[in-house]
Amino acid sequence: MKFVSTRGGEKVTGAQAVVTGLSANGGLYVPEKFPQVTAAEMEAMLEMGYAERAAKIIKKYLDEYDSAELLSACESAYSKFEKSDPAPLVRIDDGVYMLELWHGPTCAFKDVALTLLPYLLRKGCDLCGIKEEILVLVATSGDTGKAALEGFKDADGVKITVFYPSDGVSKMQKLQMCTQDGKNVNVVAVKGNFDDCQTAVKEIFASETCVNELKRKNIVLSSANSINFGRLVPQIAYYFSAYCDLVSSEQIEMGEEVDFTVPTGNFGNVLAAYYAKKMGLPVRRLHCASNENKIIADFLSTGVYDTRREFYKTTAPSMDILVSSNLERLLFEVSGRNAKLTAQRMAQLKDNGVYEITAEELEKIRETFDGGFADEETSVEAMYGVFEDAGYTMDPHTGCAMKVAIDWFEKHKKDETKMVIVSTANPYKFPQDVLYAVTGNDVKDSFKGIKRLHAATAMAVPKCLSGLRDKPLRFTEVVDRKKLFEEILAFVEK
Numbered sequence: 001m002k003f004v005s006t007r008g009g010e011k012v013t014g015a016q017a018v019v020t021g022l023s024a025n026g027g028l029y030v031p032e033k034f035p036q037v038t039a040a041e042m043e044a045m046l047e048m049g050y051a052e053r054a055a056k057i058i059k060k061y062l063d064e065y066d067s068a069e070l071l072s073a074c075e076s077a078y079s080k081f082e083k084s085d086p087a088p089l090v091r092i093d094d095g096v097y098m099l100e101l102w103h104g105p106t107c108a109f110k111d112v113a114l115t116l117l118p119y120l121l122r123k124g125c126d127l128c129g130i131k132e133e134i135l136v137l138v139a140t141s142g143d144t145g146k147a148a149l150e151g152f153k154d155a156d157g158v159k160i161t162v163f164y165p166s167d168g169v170s171k172m173q174k175l176q177m178c179t180q181d182g183k184n185v186n187v188v189a190v191k192g193n194f195d196d197c198q199t200a201v202k203e204i205f206a207s208e209t210c211v212n213e214l215k216r217k218n219i220v221l222s223s224a225n226s227i228n229f230g231r232l233v234p235q236i237a238y239y240f241s242a243y244c245d246l247v248s249s250e251q252i253e254m255g256e257e258v259d260f261t262v263p264t265g266n267f268g269n270v271l272a273a274y275y276a277k278k279m280g281l282p283v284r285r286l287h288c289a290s291n292e293n294k295i296i297a298d299f300l301s302t303g304v305y306d307t308r309r310e311f312y313k314t315t316a317p318s319m320d321i322l323v324s325s326n327l328e329r330l331l332f333e334v335s336g337r338n339a340k341l342t343a344q345r346m347a348q349l350k351d352n353g354v355y356e357i358t359a360e361e362l363e364k365i366r367e368t369f370d371g372g373f374a375d376e377e378t379s380v381e382a383m384y385g386v387f388e389d390a391g392y393t394m395d396p397h398t399g400c401a402m403k404v405a406i407d408w409f410e411k412h413k414k415d416e417t418k419m420v421i422v423s424t425a426n427p428y429k430f431p432q433d434v435l436y437a438v439t440g441n442d443v444k445d446s447f448k449g450i451k452r453l454h455a456a457t458a459m460a461v462p463k464c465l466s467g468l469r470d471k472p473l474r475f476t477e478v479v480d481r482k483k484l485f486e487e488i489l490a491f492v493e494k
């Protein structure tokens, strides 16, 4: 399988796509065509455990990776999850299920991809004959950073630097990152919001001066952000796995279409669902859920992507995003894989903060996608309602998705299609906000929030969060976004 860039240029192998992360012209790598999963393969997958299902799906894209080795890498990555299944499905009502993706080492769905990415990257380097040291750069709105740090800490031949917006992540997220151990890690707060942070990191990738200066030091750059195809591909697997689980537990017949509602920020998670559909998974609709930063919902109703708007800080910080990078991959598909047009639109976005797609393209998108959003009040209401009715506790990101799903049910009362809501974080990652949603009580301290939330819900508290209290802060630096490269040089020269 070869990969092409959404903005045109040379084809590359899967290994090259994973290692470079982003194409030289700024485009994102996409598979040349979508591999198909046959009915027989679906049947066979019913009998498999999660790691084996994941290895099968990933192998279809990264076909130069050795099958047995890929399987053993998946087994080792997913053994780091608390449960034997890293993507369990929980029924919360008739025809409504939660796909819980947060049982990994950092309690967010990013773990599904980032526990495996170090292998995909290291092997990718071998396949490409790269001997240099790898420097992984990450811009994070909160959860990617920690998951990447855990994934890459103390890995051989790799260093990692995570940049997060100084005033854009939750207390718990910040603590998780700033207490990170490992010899090869660096964590830096950047003044501004996530978009500022992501733009500054992208500029380093795009700067020949920066890239060459690192090359002289025998270092090549790679990215662990969701623009990297190596992040996307492990995420496709859990849509297949969830579907198999629905069939195995006799909730649906094989071949029956289902819907997914996905809390959406950088558009990576929901794009993986779209890729699964393209591979033949019986998916009817994909509901994108936003918080008050509802740029995706607006885009899906108007066809205009307009970032010239106020940016809100919400209790679902991993969705506080105005530039959803992975949307570029969807634009590329619905434009008929028109790289020139995609590049033009991305240039318009950069220069003017806005672009528009055609009515036909919008219609094509809306055949599969719709969008909704929850503001702070309505997401709390959804979280409270489900806690009261079903005794189920969810985090604020999943709360937004819940609200969007509820809106859909209200509007389509006769709809019998099964709905899977993708649950993206452990509620204890946002203890104060979740406590407020389920009890109406406010507490000032995160650890007190954990204690009270435990008292209210009896859910098990993950050690990786409760243990943070006693860990020393290692990283406290805040830098201007113009100073990122200096920060990187200082770190690699250490």
Ligand SMILES: *Cc1c(COP(=O)(O)O)cnc(C)c1O
Binding pocket: 108, 109, 110, 143, 144, 226, 263, 264, 265, 266, 267, 268, 269, 270, 318, 319, 397, 398, 424, 425
């Ligand atoms: C990253 C994240 C999201 C958004 O996912 P995208 O792939 O960026 O759309 C939603 N919820 C949580 C908890 C996250 O960490």
